[in-house]
Amino acid sequence: MKRDTKGSKKWRIGDSRNWRNFIKTVSIIGVVSLSLGFFGSFFQAQAMESEIRIGHTAALSGVFANAGPLIDKGLRLAFSLSKYKNRVKFFLEDTQVKPDVAVQKALKLYEKDKIHILVGPMAGHEAAAVSAVLTPMKKLMVEGFGANAYLVGKDCSRYTFMLGHTTYNLSVPMAPWFLKTLGDKVFLVGSDYRTGRDVALFFRQAFEKIGGKVVGEFYSPLGTTEYAPYLSKIRDAKEKPDGVFGFYGGADCVNFVRQFEEYGLKKDGYIYVDTITGFAIPQLKAMGDAAVGFYDCFHTVPYIDSPQNKSFMAAWQRAYPDEMIEEFGMVGFDVGTCIIKALDAVGGDPTNTEGLASALHTIEYESPRGKIRMGPNNGTIVPIYARKVVKNDGKYRHEGTFLGYYGTPCGPQYEWGKCKLGCPSE
Amino acid sequence: MTFSTMIANLLYGVTIGSTYMLIACGLSIMFGVMGVLNFAHGSFVMLGAYLGFTFVKLTGHFWLSLFLAPLAICLLGGIIETSMIRRLYGQGVLSTLLLTFGLSMVFSNTVLLLWGGDSYSIQLPYYFKGFVNVSGIYYPKFRLFVLIFSCLLISLLWVLLRRSRWGLVIRAGLFDMEIVEAFGTDIYKVFKLVFIFCSGIAALAGVIIGAMRSIHPVMDVDFITVALIVIVIGGLGSFKGALIGSLILGMAEAFGAQFIPGLAKFTTWILMAAILLLRPEGLFPEG
Numbered sequence: 171m172k173r174d175t176k177g178s179k180k181w182r183i184g185d186s187r188n189w190r191n192f193i194k195t196v197s198i199i200g201v202v203s204l205s206l207g208f209f210g211s212f213f214q215a216q217a218m219e220s221e222i223r224i225g226h227t228a229a230l231s232g233v234f235a236n237a238g239p240l241i242d243k244g245l246r247l248a249f250s251l252s253k254y255k256n257r258v259k260f261f262l263e264d265t266q267v268k269p270d271v272a273v274q275k276a277l278k279l280y281e282k283d284k285i286h287i288l289v290g291p292m293a294g295h296e297a298a299a300v301s302a303v304l305t306p307m308k309k310l311m312v313e314g315f316g317a318n319a320y321l322v323g324k325d326c327s328r329y330t331f332m333l334g335h336t337t338y339n340l341s342v343p344m345a346p347w348f349l350k351t352l353g354d355k356v357f358l359v360g361s362d363y364r365t366g367r368d369v370a371l372f373f374r375q376a377f378e379k380i381g382g383k384v385v386g387e388f389y390s391p392l393g394t395t396e397y398a399p400y401l402s403k404i405r406d407a408k409e410k411p412d413g414v415f416g417f418y419g420g421a422d423c424v425n426f427v428r429q430f431e432e433y434g435l436k437k438d439g440y441i442y443v444d445t446i447t448g449f450a451i452p453q454l455k456a457m458g459d460a461a462v463g464f465y466d467c468f469h470t471v472p473y474i475d476s477p478q479n480k481s482f483m484a485a486w487q488r489a490y491p492d493e494m495i496e497e498f499g500m501v502g503f504d505v506g507t508c509i510i511k512a513l514d515a516v517g518g519d520p521t522n523t524e525g526l527a528s529a530l531h532t533i534e535y536e537s538p539r540g541k542i543r544m545g546p547n548n549g550t551i552v553p554i555y556a557r558k559v560v561k562n563d564g565k566y567r568h569e570g571t572f573l574g575y576y577g578t579p580c581g582p583q584y585e586w587g588k589c590k591l592g593c594p595s596e
Numbered sequence: 597m598t599f600s601t602m603i604a605n606l607l608y609g610v611t612i613g614s615t616y617m618l619i620a621c622g623l624s625i626m627f628g629v630m631g632v633l634n635f636a637h638g639s640f641v642m643l644g645a646y647l648g649f650t651f652v653k654l655t656g657h658f659w660l661s662l663f664l665a666p667l668a669i670c671l672l673g674g675i676i677e678t679s680m681i682r683r684l685y686g687q688g689v690l691s692t693l694l695l696t697f698g699l700s701m702v703f704s705n706t707v708l709l710l711w712g713g714d715s716y717s718i719q720l721p722y723y724f725k726g727f728v729n730v731s732g733i734y735y736p737k738f739r740l741f742v743l744i745f746s747c748l749l750i751s752l753l754w755v756l757l758r759r760s761r762w763g764l765v766i767r768a769g770l771f772d773m774e775i776v777e778a779f780g781t782d783i784y785k786v787f788k789l790v791f792i793f794c795s796g797i798a799a800l801a802g803v804i805i806g807a808m809r810s811i812h813p814v815m816d817v818d819f820i821t822v823a824l825i826v827i828v829i830g831g832l833g834s835f836k837g838a839l840i841g842s843l844i845l846g847m848a849e850a851f852g853a854q855f856i857p858g859l860a861k862f863t864t865w866i867l868m869a870a871i872l873l874l875r876p877e878g879l880f881p882e883g
Contacts, residue, residue, distance in 0.1 A: 231704075235713030235813055362857075388857040395809050395818065398608040399853035399860075402601055421715045424810035428717065434727045434734035456715040456810055 222254055222286060222513065222520040225261045225279030227300065229292035232267035233393055233420035236452050237498045238292060241314055244502025245289060247489050252510045254518065265291045269299035276300045280309055286520035287312060289505055294318035294337065294365040301330040310523060312530070314505040315498075317365055317446055319372070322549030322578045323586030329523075331530050332549040332578075333505050333542075335469050337368035338586070339576035340445045343554045344415065344467050345376035347573055351556070352441060353412025357404050358387035359426075360416035366392075369417040369445055371585065385409045394422060397429045404435060413441040423448040424456045431460035441465070449559050451496035454566035461559045461566070469552040470500055470539035471570035482538035504537045511535060531591075541575070546592030551577035604733045605850045611739050613846025614746035615808070618801035619819050620826035620838040621753065622794030628833025629769040629790050632681060633689050635696040638820030639703035640669050640795045644802025645811045646711055649718050658721050658807070666799040673795025677788050685787070700816060707813045718807040742804055749800075750839060757835060766790065825864060829871050831878030840879060 226245060228238030242262055249258045261283045265272035272291040279285045287310045291300055297316025304311050305327040312331045313321070319336040321327070348356060356377060360366030366389060374384055386407040388400050404414060418426045423444060430442055445467040454461055472495045473483070482503060483495050493499065508530060515529035516522040534543040540553035554576045557568035580586060580593040623637045644665045651661035676699065684691045724738040757763035765786055768776045777783040805815075826845055830837025845864055852863030871879065 230713060231708065231814055233812070233814075235708070236715055237713075239713055390853065390857060391859075391861045393818065394853075394860070396608070396612050396849060396853075398611075399605055399850045400857060402604050402608075402854070403857075406598065406601055421810045421812040424715045424717065428810070429736075432727060432736035432739070434729070437727075452714050456717050458717070458719070 220257055222258045222518075223261065223284060224249075224258060224509070225263070225276070225283060225285035225288045227263050227265045227272055227275050227279070227288065227290040227292075227296075229267050230262075230264035232265075233422055234267055234292050236420060237315070237450075238264070240452065240493070240496065240498035241290070241292075241502035241505070243490060243493065244486075244499035244504070245506040247485060247499070248503045248506025248510060250489065251485060252506075254510060254513060257518075261285055265296055267293050267296065269296045272296035273299050273303050276304060276311075280304070280307070286310070286523075287509055287526065289314065289509075291316055293363075294368070295363055297321060297330075298325060298364070301325065301327055305329055308523060310526060310530075312505055312509060314501045315446075317368075319368060319578055319584075319586040322545070322547040323580045323584060323589055325586075326547050326549075326580070326589035326591055328527055328531070328548075328591065330548060331508075331544070333508055334501050334550070335446065335552065336549055336578040337365055337446075338372055338578040338584075339549075339552065339554060340467050340469070341369045341373040341417075342376040343573045343576050344443065344445065344556060345373055345382065346380060347556045347571070348377065348413060348415060348443065349380055349382050352443070354382045355385050355409055355411045355413075356382060357385055357407055357411035357414045358416055359400070359404075359414055359418070360389050361392045361394075361418055361422055362389035363392050365419075365446070366417045368585075370415075373415055383409075385411050392422065395425055397426050398433060401429060401433050401435060404440060411440070413443050415443045415445075417445050418448055419446060420453075423453060427457050427464065428460045436460070436463075443467075443556075447497045449557065449568070450498060451494050451566065452498070454559065459561065462561050463559065465556055465558050467554065467556055467573075468497060469554055470497055471555050471557055471568050472496055472500065473567065474538075474540075474570065476538070476540065478536050479538040500538055504539060504542070507535070507537065508533055508542075543577075545577040545594035547578065547580050547589035547594065548591060549578040549594075551575050551594065600732050601854070604735075605854055606847070607733065607735060609847035609850035610843065611743050611846070612849050613843040614743050614750075615801060615805055616822055616826055616842035616845055617750055617839055618746055618797060618804070620823040620830075620842055621750065621835060622797040623823045624827045624830070624833055624835060624838035625766065626790060626794045627827065628835070629766055629773070630681075630685075630787050631689060631773075632692045632791070633696070634791075634794075635693055635820060636676075636699040636703060637696075637794075637798055637823055638816035638818070639700045640673065640798035641802040641805065641819045642707060642811075642813075642816040643672070643703060644669050644799025645718070645806030645815065646707055646716075646802075647799070648803030648806050649716050649811055652718050658718070658724075661718070662800065662803050665803050666796040669799030669802075670792045670796040673792045674788065676795075677791040681791065682784065682787070685784075700820070704813060704816060711813070713813060715810040715812045716806075717810050718803065720807050724807075738807060742808065745804070749797075753797075754835075762786075762789070825868050827878075829868055829878060831881040834878065834880045837878055837880035 226242055230238045261279055263275035265275055289312050292315050294316050297313050297318045301311055310329050314334045317335050317337045319338045322332055358370040360370050388403050390400050443465040447468040449461050449466040512526045512529035516525035543551045545551050554573045555570035557570045560567055560569050577594045580589045582588055626632050626634050647665040647668055648661045651664050727734050727736045765781055826841035830841030848863045848867045853860040
């Protein structure tokens with residue numbers, strides 16, 4: 171078939187009319203693109219200006235991998251219920267429970283993602299590293315879990331806030347409780363890193379002050395999987411302890427408690443008391459019955475009967491029907507709520523770092539955990555509970571004993587020193 | 597340290613070592629026969645544990661899971677060998693090491709995606725719960741089973757390697773694979789079977805370990821580290837070396853925890869450095 175080329179418009183070199191058309195078309199496309207780019211950038215900048223950018227350095231892998239996503243869910247839930255729900259943008263990063271990675275991710279979030287507030291990281295040694303880098307930069311860090319007492323002591327900062335707890339208020343209140351409930355002889359254990367060591371040290375100081383006696387101690391490397399050789403030290407102690415106290419978190423706590431039972435210590439009447447929510451609800455399903463009858467210490471008891479907690483539980487179940495009510499999500503929710511309240515105080519302007527810092531410094535509110543108040547050293551004063559693990563209708567729950575409201579005092583007489591911002595009384 | 601504590605620690609060391617044996621022997625055979633240093637071996641252990649947990653949850657049968665999880669990982673091993681590893685034979689250890697390192701990261705994230713970051717543990721049948729008390733030494737029943745089971749399985753592997761035709765081919769392959777091929781053996785078939793078999797053993801170890809300890813998404817790193825230390829101590833590619841290396845490592849962990857608790861993990865590294873200084877080729881080098 172012969173193709174009819176008659177009337178076809180082919181551009182030929184040297185045809186000045188077609189060249190003019192070509193240049194005209196390219197110019198129009200160029201102008202339109204540039205305009206779109208300009209207005210796009212303008213509107214994007216406008217959108218970014220109204221955005222509230224929250225960075226979260228969480229433990230999504232490593233021994234605390236179970237906690238990170240739950241804290242994040244709680245944080246998002248708090249914002250989804252606030253007036254900022256359409257303005258907030260979250261940036262989540264995994265720190266792998268490594269301080270160097272946590273610092274790198276925190277800097278990336280502030281410098282590349284242009285966040286306004288950083289939440290996390292998870293572990294105490296990570297928190298210390300990140301705060302040391304962010305403080306000179308005058309960048310905000312709001313901590314839900316990193317239980318480092320030094321961050322409300324000599325390393326405190328106007329820009330770092332410990333909204334959850336410290337190694338002090340989750341160990342010292344347990345000393346009189348231990349003496350009264352279990353006895354005056356304790357065997358100290360723990361993961362061999364800052365948090366594990368601090369918990370044992372602060373507990374020992376408080377326990378010995380009131381007449382208690384430490385009959386032995388050991389600290390095993392973070393991530394230990396076989397505890398049998400360590401557990402034999404408890405049996406070999408010169409005096410049988412009335413209880414074993416210390417901090418193991420995440421997968422370490424699961425292994426420790428299961429082997430504590432497997433090697434017959436539980437059956438022989440040894441009682442283990444963990445802290446910093448070692449027996450959190452998500453942990454208990456992996457431990458099974460091994461944890462029943464043991465205790466831990468935390469600043470909330472899931473399913474506690476208060477209006478704030480009831481509304482939190484209802485919101486959580488609506489948002490995450492497949493997730494249990496548990497401690498990590500609740501702390502994440504609290505951290506989110508504190509940030510929202512601070513934003514309210516500065517008229518919703520997330521760029522007002524000084525205003526946000528001042529608002530967080532004086533924050534006080536009724537949370538699902540109970541009444542929360544910020545101390546002068548940027549550490550919260552929270553209700554503390556000794557919690558016994560029980561099994562009701564096949565479900566693992568906690569029976570909480572309220573020990574009182576505790577913050578973290580500071581001063582030269584304490585290991586963690588004096589905070590330049592001020593110190594709450596003991 | 598009392599005499600009974602020492603005996604107890606010997607027992608703990610042997611049990612820890614016996615689980616390491618299950619993990620390391622597969623890695624060692626794979627390296628010896630195929631020249632593949634499979635960095636994803638720890639991931640196979642982890643996947644075995646997760647699948648074992650899921651199968652126990654679905655079926656309620658521990659023994660069935662002990663069969664099904666390794667079977668699934670054998671299948672996965674077969675697919676990986678055919679589709680990926682095979683293309684890299686003869687291109688040096690580094691290329692397969694990099695490939696399997698990448699695979700281990702993929703598996704790690706897949707586990708996080710499918711099972712989340714929570715810790716789990718495999719529910720044991722009632723008859724494995726509790727402990728036996730042998731003159732003051734408390735020993736969990738399941739760990740006793742693990743000890744016996746590992747010893748039996750390793751003995752079976754030993755007999756297979758020493759007495760069967762395939763064992764002969766594998767042992768010959770440890771020395772010179774090209775000669776084996778020259779005698780008319782399909783070398784790729786041997787490679788595939790070895791890879792599948794070693795993956796299955798890793799998964800079997802995973803189910804057992806998942807019932808002893810917690811299952812979590814970074815357990816693969818612990819296992820591959822341990823397995824690499826064991827095969828370096830024992831001698832790369834040596835089955836006997838892997839067995840002895842596992843026991844040495846188990847003992848070092850048990851007694852290290854007893855004498856220098858904070859540095860228990862450090863003892864394994866010191867031990868490895870000391871052995872490598874004295875015998876750079878490992879304790880029982882093959883070939």
